[in-house]
Amino acid sequence: MAGIIGSCLVVLTALYLISGGFMKQTYMEPWSKGYAETYSDPRVCLAASGLLAASNHNMQPWKIKLDKSDSMAFYLYADSSRMTSEVDPDARQMMISQGTFLEYVAVAGEKEGWNVDIELFPDGTYDESNLAESMDMKPVAKMVLSRSPSQSSALYEATFLPDTNREAYKTDQLSSTQASTLESLSSESGASIKLYQDKGDLERIGEYALEGATIEAGVTRVMDESNAIFRANEYEKNEYRYGYSVEGQGTSGFMRDILQGLVTLFPSMNTGTAASQNFINYTQTSVSNTPAYAMIVTTGNSRIDQVESGMLYSKLVLTGHTLGLVMQPLSQVLEEYPEMQVPYTAFKQEYAPDGGTVQILFRVGVPTESAPLSMRRDVQSLISEDE
């Protein structure tokens, strides 16, 4: 008996060491409340809040240029080296992720006593036939700071919470106050929020979400692209600070290190057929435990529409937190690669019949479990000063 216990302890200790469980988690530093304040330049301070926002595949595809001639101005660029072209061939999700960042900057600005004037595409929009080069040349936004009274803000406090909760949600429908508060955030710019809570809609949207996930699970190049940014252990998480990790699949604490140790030793646990099956199972659990879906719909599908949808999504997530609600995008059926075309077209016809675009489909509800925080890059790695 003592021998068995001893062997188990040896195995667990080995897995813990392989996982890097003893390491300092530098990839978590940006979540600390004092992190942004360590920067005296308010632009860097606000960028440090911006990078807490949600992004597609946690790519954090952001570049910041500080204006050398104006200490109150800075620019956000989409980082073309961070495109995920298989899953997001039109870079639509990447542009939504620019908006999520901008809204966080604006919310942090209010708290820190800065009005952030945001001008989208100040040098004009992209040359779509030369997209990557265009992203490098043209900023998504120019941000200019001016002093305003500092305001304590529940939305700011919520920026320190995880944006994405992939766990089961309680079955309770949203209260009429929760629903109307979220719906009232539809922006003046034209991005609107649609909420679905009827049994029929829940089933129908759930079927689309599951069909999308099942198709995606079968497209090897898309799965490979996602698996390539999976960080198996603490060494990799500290090195890259973006992408996925086991926390996103609902594992935390000591179990996290055991699983990370196993996945490091046996990578096939989280690649190929195993990864695909995991993904389908996970989506099945999600859709079976969802009391409401919501969508952000735009009339057009311009780059500005996409960025504004991201801003609205951040606003929804943060407001949701203040109402005790959490969210999770389910993007697959909205993705533009050829294998998704049949459900993509059917979904669009059903939920945006007037030719609009569903920019984000997401679950909403009261969580049954809290979600862990995910990796974040160091703000200084976003910044270049050659403007």
Ligand SMILES: Cc1cc2nc3c(=O)[nH]c(=O)nc-3n(C[C@H](O)[C@H](O)[C@H](O)COP(=O)(O)O)c2cc1C
């Ligand atoms: C445009 C966009 C699409 C996303 N799509 C999905 C998705 O399909 N499934 C999912 O679980 N999370 C999705 N997410 C959430 C990201 O994976 C998440 O923001 C990222 O991993 C960081 O985690 P956090 O939001 O908890 O900080 C999406 C986020 C954005 C901005």
